Amino acid sequence: MSGTPRRPGRRPGSADTRGEILTAARRVFAEKGFDKATVRGIAREAQVDPALVHHYFDTKEGMFAAAMQLPITPQEVIPLLLEGPRTEIGERLVGMILRVTASAETRDPMVALIRSAMTNEQVAAMFREFISNALLYQVADRLQVPHLRVEAGFAQMFGVLMARYVLKLEPMASASHEELVKLLGPTLQRYFTGDDPN
Template identity: 50%
Template sequence: MTDPSTRETTEEPAASPRETAGEPAASSRGTTEGPGAANGAVEAGRRGPGRPAGRTDTREQILAAAREMFADKGFDGASLRGIARAAGVDPALVHHYFGSKEGVFVAAMRFPVNPAELLPRVLTGDPGRLGEQLARVFMGIWEDPEKRAPILAMLRTAMTNERAARLMREFVTSAILERAADVRRIPPLRMQAAVGQLIGVMIMRHVVQVEPLASATPDELVELLAPTLQRYLGD
């Protein structure tokens, strides 16, 4: 950060805490701020295309703090309040941008989807087709190169770094296994087997690139995997 003593005389004053939270200074609003003023999260949610430039900076500030906290404390040890404190913002602003701790993790780690939101939608479908539904959703994510890349990066790191492995393990437990148990009472061992089956196939397909698995069509793989996944997930 630039030393205030070295700034040009024409430079505007440093942003106030409210500006940091995505809210303009009182002088730009033309009114005096009162005790009942809305916090930055509410103001950010109400503004249209003319939102202040500080909004993006604040979001990145939160994500940077989240990455450090997840790396240091793991997924379980991190909290929205702790991330907000490290970023110097109100916890309500973190919730406004990301919704939940899983949402912060997904954004901070550039994960392509939030399984905490996706999985319940998959598991509340036709009970007799859970295996097929899970295979199709999973395949759709992995067949997209842009979505596949960050997942593979995380898996590779987790295979060689214990801290990364713990972080991934805790996130998968919270976002996938616990939610699967909540939605359909699927025992963790069965859900782990289903996820392991899918990840193993995708690694063989996209990393090791073993034929004919590597060149099989997604529909062929769904047809192959669905019965086994159904056995794991069905009643």
């Protein structure tokens, strides 16, 4: 497998190669969980050179996001959060989550992943490791906020997305982004900047 393509699209079958890597990645992530899966192991499963995997995906996190068709990677979220004034981080985060989940096309794969995590312990473990290690702990450590507070914010937005898109509770399901940012922004702001010791 040496001489792997450097430019996708130039070599016939390279689109398939990417797809085969993602299929292998889904299998390996499901089996090993997020933490124990390795680029090398995924390359072996896909029967390609690890360099080819790196060619398509910069990081394991990016590969997980692509394999699960997540609309956004942790590497994209974290800089957005850190950009702009800290005093508006709550509103910024709520707005971003609502925008990213606004279209069914980007939302459905995420909801599908959450559904399987709710009913399958193996998927739950994989999702837990990804959410904790690749997302929440990174955000917490970059912002120097205790993990529990970041998880409280995650829980708020997780609940809102479930109430809005899965349970379809009204008026939550029809509320505008603006209303929700106003209502939920201060909650996340307090978790991320509140100065009580929790």
